[in-house]
Amino acid sequence: MHELPITESILKIVLRHAEGQSVRKVVTIRLQIGRLSDLEDEWIQRYFDYLSKDTIAEGAKLKIERTPVMMQCSACGASYEAQTARIGKLACPACGAGGGTLLSGREYYIKEMEVQ
């Protein structure tokens, strides 16, 4: 739902990093986005295509790596990956306890970009 402000931020950061690097064109942008986010990859790309018109980032492809939802068990401390489809029935595979602290899965991160 909020792909637009997210995409605006991506473009702004990308253009700032390209400054002074004699970049003619941004080819690829690699993102890490947590699986807990509801963002749709397709819409991020569509908004990006729209916003980046007439900039050096026009036509750049967004490569989105989804980072897993990792939980740390509050009973035994083991960490495990939570499947988002089973989020209501979380149980630690080591001790069976339910519940835990979120370690990752909320990321919104730009790793790197390929430029010409």
Next chain:
Amino acid sequence: MGDAIRLIEVKEEILSDNIKQADEVRERLRKTKTMLVNLMSSPGSGKTSLILRTVEGLRDSVRLGVIEADIDSTVDAEKVAARGIPAIQLRTGGFCHLDATMVTQGIDAMAVEQLDLLIVENVGNLVCPAEFDTGAHKNVMILSIPEGDDKPLKYPLMFSICDLLLVNKIDYLSLSDFDMAALKKRVLALNPQITILEVSCKTGAGIEKWIDWLNKEVDTFGRDEGGV
């Protein structure tokens, strides 16, 4: 250099501008000893009713202000202001969430140094507000009984970022198949630290526990200048 492809490391949070702005809001309000509470829920779950109950409950103990962000309406702020509480209406113009910059505009328009507690009523939505830090010291959400006990499965992020969950409209419990035990189990699995209170803004049931929680948090916040 020609057309050879080069790699530029970016290593930056996409929302870094908002995170920075949110930290500034928290710091600024720490100095004026004003605790900021971000109140989130679906539309129609009772945010405004809760605020009106809160105005009554805190009248003698806490100096309260309210920032309203309902989409393009002044009805909410008028209701609150009619009770003698400073209230600002933000025109979010169809935005699905508040961000720290919008909250800053609200704070700029209020005499926050005269307030102990500022409640921001976020846009009614369980998705987007969970992703954007408003600068609040505490995040609170309302889930109402008619929405169902399965909501933590559909909106896990929202339930995982809140300090307190208010289950509202408990006067509807006898009319529905809402399973309170299942809800609590689902919420605590995502967020073991969360406090869950059952209330009815309509009948006033349980509201005293919410008021106690606020009084305690405001008191702790006012004493602990360096704390969260």
